[in-house]
Amino acid sequence: MKGVFAIALGILAAIGGFVDIGDIVFNTAAGATFGYELLWAVVIGVGGIITYAEMCGRVAAVSERAVFDAVRERLGFQVGLVALVAAQLVNLLTIAAEVGGVALVLELLSGLPYRALLVLALLALVLVLWVMPFGWIERVFGYAGLALLVFAVAAIKLHPDWAQVARGFVPKAETDNLAVYGYYVVGLIGAAMVPYEVYFYSSGAVEERWRPKDLGINRANALVGYTLGGVLSFALMISAGALLLPQGISPEHLGSVALVAEVPLGQIGLILALVGMLFAISGAAIDSVFAGAYNLAQFFGWEWGKYRHNAGAPRFTIMWAVMLVLGFLVVMTGVDPILVTEISVVFSVVALPLTYLPILLVANDRAYMGRYGNGVVGNVFGVFYLAVLLLIALAAIPLLIASNMGQG
Amino acid sequence: MGQNVPVRRALLLAALVLLAGCGQSTDPKKQADDLGSVAAEGALLAHDAADGSSTGPFTRVHSGVLREDVVELEPKLKQRALSRLADDIASALDELPDRPDAAARRLDDAADRAEELAQ
Amino acid sequence: MSAIDLGLGILDHQVVDSDGHHCGKVDDLELEGVREGKPRVAAILTGPPAWRGRGRLGRLAATLTGGHVVRVAWEEVAEVSADVELRRTAGELGLARGEERARRIVERIPGASL
Numbered sequence: 001m002k003g004v005f006a007i008a009l010g011i012l013a014a015i016g017g018f019v020d021i022g023d024i025v026f027n028t029a030a031g032a033t034f035g036y037e038l039l040w041a042v043v044i045g046v047g048g049i050i051t052y053a054e055m056c057g058r059v060a061a062v063s064e065r066a067v068f069d070a071v072r073e074r075l076g077f078q079v080g081l082v083a084l085v086a087a088q089l090v091n092l093l094t095i096a097a098e099v100g101g102v103a104l105v106l107e108l109l110s111g112l113p114y115r116a117l118l119v120l121a122l123l124a125l126v127l128v129l130w131v132m133p134f135g136w137i138e139r140v141f142g143y144a145g146l147a148l149l150v151f152a153v154a155a156i157k158l159h160p161d162w163a164q165v166a167r168g169f170v171p172k173a174e175t176d177n178l179a180v181y182g183y184y185v186v187g188l189i190g191a192a193m194v195p196y197e198v199y200f201y202s203s204g205a206v207e208e209r210w211r212p213k214d215l216g217i218n219r220a221n222a223l224v225g226y227t228l229g230g231v232l233s234f235a236l237m238i239s240a241g242a243l244l245l246p247q248g249i250s251p252e253h254l255g256s257v258a259l260v261a262e263v264p265l266g267q268i269g270l271i272l273a274l275v276g277m278l279f280a281i282s283g284a285a286i287d288s289v290f291a292g293a294y295n296l297a298q299f300f301g302w303e304w305g306k307y308r309h310n311a312g313a314p315r316f317t318i319m320w321a322v323m324l325v326l327g328f329l330v331v332m333t334g335v336d337p338i339l340v341t342e343i344s345v346v347f348s349v350v351a352l353p354l355t356y357l358p359i360l361l362v363a364n365d366r367a368y369m370g371r372y373g374n375g376v377v378g379n380v381f382g383v384f385y386l387a388v389l390l391l392i393a394l395a396a397i398p399l400l401i402a403s404n405m406g407q408g
Numbered sequence: 409m410g411q412n413v414p415v416r417r418a419l420l421l422a423a424l425v426l427l428a429g430c431g432q433s434t435d436p437k438k439q440a441d442d443l444g445s446v447a448a449e450g451a452l453l454a455h456d457a458a459d460g461s462s463t464g465p466f467t468r469v470h471s472g473v474l475r476e477d478v479v480e481l482e483p484k485l486k487q488r489a490l491s492r493l494a495d496d497i498a499s500a501l502d503e504l505p506d507r508p509d510a511a512a513r514r515l516d517d518a519a520d521r522a523e524e525l526a527q
Numbered sequence: 528m529s530a531i532d533l534g535l536g537i538l539d540h541q542v543v544d545s546d547g548h549h550c551g552k553v554d555d556l557e558l559e560g561v562r563e564g565k566p567r568v569a570a571i572l573t574g575p576p577a578w579r580g581r582g583r584l585g586r587l588a589a590t591l592t593g594g595h596v597v598r599v600a601w602e603e604v605a606e607v608s609a610d611v612e613l614r615r616t617a618g619e620l621g622l623a624r625g626e627e628r629a630r631r632i633v634e635r636i637p638g639a640s641l
């Protein structure tokens with residue numbers, strides 16, 4: 001019974017931790033532009049992250065290696081280095097977007113000036129990462145992120161045409177503006193499958209010393225956690241589609257997202273939305289900072305671990321601090337964090353095949369996986385998603401330009 | 409010269425990406441749509457503020473942010489009707505935190521006008 | 528598995544000392560006996576300059592990074608499994624320099640042992 005409870009808590013933390021600024025921005029904007037028509041794209045994205053998170057977790061449990069250990073061993077030094085540089089550039093943009101997002105939400109809550117809040121956000125994140133034990137971080141930020149469920153309540157209260165919502169799960173592209181539609185498909189899948197998630201998940205699995213006996217937990221975590229996280233994404237899209245689209249409102253700011261909860265649910269809706277966004281985005285900042293440090297430490301063979309005390313893995317510690325500061329500096333230039341978010345998601349889409357191909361290769365490698373390698377089902381999904389990722393990776397930048405960043 | 413080609417290509421790509429981010433166009437219909445979007449969003453905020461369904465900081469910050477959107481759009485407006493509309497929306501957003509009722513009425517009106525101008 | 532196969536199989540794998548601490552990757556191998564037709568691994572090389580033997584990108588990375596190579600004689604290897612496990616500690620083998628330098632910086636900040 002205790003085991004089930006622990007799993008349930010882990011899943012709750014995962015749900016709250018799944019949504020980040022990329023999901024918030026793209027799901028809300030997609031809802032305001034296309035109503036419920038892109039729900040199917042979210043399903044594809046969630047399916048992708050489930051497939052690959054489960055694979056990474058299995059690789060970690062069986063071979064006791066995290067992603068970049070496996071990348072370097074399997075692909076060699078040169079290819080691995082290219083993958084590392086690409087991954088780190090994307091991670092840096094993600095960190096910048098999340099840190100900027102934290103400051104924006106703090107501004108909406110407090111009314112204090114944005115730039116000052118950026119510094120506050122940096123200091124607060126450094127303090128949390130330095131002092132708070134990781135188990136606490138995961139729980140606090142994961143559970144508080146569940147406040148985003150307010151958007152599910154908002155979606156219901158806005159009385160969408162549920163028949164139309166259901167139709168949104170079937171892909172069809174009847175639109176004048178195919179470029180904008182395509183851009184959102186790319187963005188929604190990219191936001192759901194953002195790389196730092198799998199780096200973080202797989203490193204966590206190695207740290208928690210998962211073994212083959214934990215494969216059931218791995219599967220449950222991935223399946224239930226990310227599916228329910230996907231429900232949060234649906235909620236954002238449906239409520240935006242129900243409220244913003246009919247009024248011709250194009251959401252350009254995080255405040256616009258909060259408004260979607262405020263209108264049907266009043267002040268309490270607003271506050272829950274802002275608190276949920278604050279913790280979900282902060283949690284994502286933390287995860288992406290660690291992901292960056294993990295990748296470097298794993299590629300170069302350093303000590304690493306979020307459960308270690310800071311001096312126990314000093315180079316790892318220095319690297320997460322450096323990545324956080326670099327991300328902060330990017331948004332300190334005054335660039336709009338929403339713009340950084342869109343760019344980070346699109347660029348991460350371009351790097352996604354390079355992220356996921358090594359995982360698929362290792363998951364099939366008998367020398368690593370023994371009898372736990374991918375079965376037919378695993379490979380069908382794995383290869384299907386790799387094809388999807390290659391397609392959207394090629395289309396991402398052309399669509400970004402052709403659709404004028406989704407503005408049409 | 410040959411070595412500079414990849415650098416120039418990278419810079420061109422970066423420029424294209426950055427330009428893609430400058431979403432505002434000079435098409436009057438699109439401009440009317442954009443103004444209508446800000447007005448409608450402002451109206452939602454104003455109605456909530458008038459009802460007491462918002463919070464002080466949020467109302468102030470978000471109305472300010474919307475006002476900046478209008479201000480950024482203004483230099484690109486060539487039609488006088490659009491410029492006037494933009495002025496009205498900006499001033500309504502200005503008074504939103506203090507007089508949300510009045511602002512709500514003005515923004516509802518502005519949203520309707522924007523819709524007509526977009527036809 | 529011949530000694531050379533074993534050696535090539537460990538390239539880019541994690542090096543772990545006798546206390547279980549990570550101390551870098553197998554960045555390159557020093558081979559001997561190649562000319563006699565009986566190649567074997569003489570030593571493991573770890574550290575950025577060892578990347579010079581790993582292709583063009585390796586040379587670029589080595590140039591940009593600097594640092595020292597540490598040569599770990601094959602006799603120091605206790606066991607080869609997923610990782611390369613050494614007989615002695617990182618400190619004794621000269622593999623702890625990077626981590627120690629970083630530790631001296633981190634330790635000065637209060638809360639480093641939390």
